[in-house]
Amino acid sequence: MLLECGELALCTSIDKIPSLKPLETIRDLHLSTCQVLGVEPAVQAEVEQLLSNLQQLLIGISIMQDLTNRARDSLVSFGERMSTRIFASYLRQHGVPAQQFDAPEIGVTTTDDFGNADIIYEQTLPAVRAALRQQPGGPRQVQVVTGFLGKAMLSSAITTLGRGGSDLTATLIGAALELKEVQVWKDVDGVLTSDPRMVPNTLPVTELTYDEATELAFFGAQVLHPLAMQPAIRSESMDVRVKNSYNRQAAGTIISKSRDMRCSLVTSLVVKNNVTLVDIVSSRMLGQYGFLANVFEVFRANQVSVDVVATSEVSLSLSLDPKKSWSDGEVGEELNRLVYELEKIASVRVRSNMAILSIICNVQKTSEILMRTFKVLLQEGINVSMMSQGASKVNISLVVDGSEGQRAVKALHKEFFEGPNSCMPLRNGSSNGAAVAAVAATTLAAR
Numbered sequence: 001m002l003l004e005c006g007e008l009a010l011c012t013s014i015d016k017i018p019s020l021k022p023l024e025t026i027r028d029l030h031l032s033t034c035q036v037l038g039v040e041p042a043v044q045a046e047v048e049q050l051l052s053n054l055q056q057l058l059i060g061i062s063i064m065q066d067l068t069n070r071a072r073d074s075l076v077s078f079g080e081r082m083s084t085r086i087f088a089s090y091l092r093q094h095g096v097p098a099q100q101f102d103a104p105e106i107g108v109t110t111t112d113d114f115g116n117a118d119i120i121y122e123q124t125l126p127a128v129r130a131a132l133r134q135q136p137g138g139p140r141q142v143q144v145v146t147g148f149l150g151k152a153m154l155s156s157a158i159t160t161l162g163r164g165g166s167d168l169t170a171t172l173i174g175a176a177l178e179l180k181e182v183q184v185w186k187d188v189d190g191v192l193t194s195d196p197r198m199v200p201n202t203l204p205v206t207e208l209t210y211d212e213a214t215e216l217a218f219f220g221a222q223v224l225h226p227l228a229m230q231p232a233i234r235s236e237s238m239d240v241r242v243k244n245s246y247n248r249q250a251a252g253t254i255i256s257k258s259r260d261m262r263c264s265l266v267t268s269l270v271v272k273n274n275v276t277l278v279d280i281v282s283s284r285m286l287g288q289y290g291f292l293a294n295v296f297e298v299f300r301a302n303q304v305s306v307d308v309v310a311t312s313e314v315s316l317s318l319s320l321d322p323k324k325s326w327s328d329g330e331v332g333e334e335l336n337r338l339v340y341e342l343e344k345i346a347s348v349r350v351r352s353n354m355a356i357l358s359i360i361c362n363v364q365k366t367s368e369i370l371m372r373t374f375k376v377l378l379q380e381g382i383n384v385s386m387m388s389q390g391a392s393k394v395n396i397s398l399v400v401d402g403s404e405g406q407r408a409v410k411a412l413h414k415e416f417f418e419g420p421n422s423c424m425p426l427r428n429g430s431s432n433g434a435a436v437a438a439v440a441a442t443t444l445a446a447r
Helices: 002-009 014-019 021-037 041-064 069-093 121-132 165-176 210-218 230-235 291-301 333-342 363-380 402-418
Strands: 098-101 142-145 149-152 158-160 181-186 207-209 239-244 253-256 266-282 309-311 315-320 346-361 386-389 395-401
Touching: 002 021, 002 041, 002 069, 014 021, 014 041, 021 041, 021 069, 041 069, 069 098, 069 142, 069 149, 069 158, 121 165, 121 230, 165 181, 165 230, 207 210, 210 230, 210 253, 210 266, 210 346, 266 333, 266 402, 291 333, 309 386, 333 346, 346 363, 346 402, 363 395, 363 402, 395 402
Parallel strands: 098 142, 181 239, 207 253
Antiparallel strands: 149 158, 239 253, 266 315, 266 346, 309 315, 346 395, 386 395
């Protein structure tokens, strides 16, 4: 609704901004929630001031006729900033000491990449630690922190951390406070062996390593933010536990630095669709040094990121995710410009609508995994256009035609998780004794 307000403001005169339907809905929702929950008068006044600030921002968008990424980040921040204040007040009204914090104001510092900013850890970790650490012997309180928000290092404007950024906020706070465990509560029983929307018989994965969780998130698993493991990796000792808000008794998934891999073969299967595959072959003879450097300089100059790469001396194949490479998420003029530059040094072939099938696995058993994988794909008549093994040593990626991605993952899931030769990770039953991390509150207004 907040972004909808911004879009409507572009075609609404300033005198009609206060009566925008989604703005009225947001206003009524938050003020009625304050009344129903009996929040403190001072907090209701803060919420009313934020609603006034939101309206002023929309008037500014109407006047300027421009909805920039910076303005979008500011817009979506209002829901989190209001809901955390309401929730902290509700806790206090029920006898639970609580304090609300805006992440940008406690030192979460980011780049100025609005919409998908990166955290600057060297500045953020000590600042958050100083702001949130509770003194021994002092009063204990629940700290309610806005999720997915930061402050741009150069402009000091509000930034957002991208999809699922509240996960990253939670692990960031846990690392800053040197906690043993951070719990991230979702609507599924932890990480699963595949996407249940594609595979009906998915199973919960009880244990993962940092590397496995990172690869899963990067290649499309929706449970965690792709960068949520970075703070845990930096700490080297903090576990992340994924739990289900709607099934509190479920064990969930514990993510740690290492785990027992003796019985682990394949951990999970994930498919990323709408991928573009680019084959590049040098137009010069063998032994020409600098070819790869020249190719990647073209990608750097065009600000295009690469998912998966397979190389030889004079050729390489790589995949592109349009959602990460171009603002509109579509392959178009930008790709044509990239190909034009590449064709100055190589011959280029582009294939769209491909899919990356990522096998998160124990690559020490690569021979068995690949044997069984290609046997299944042969039986299904599915051809592999490209294969790459991740540098993290936990991922084998196969690129197939987009129309065959779902069928491939179903067949492989049956082979590795549903048959007599399946081998699920062992549970070691270890626990650090969970420490409670700050939980990013759920935004009342739809972002």
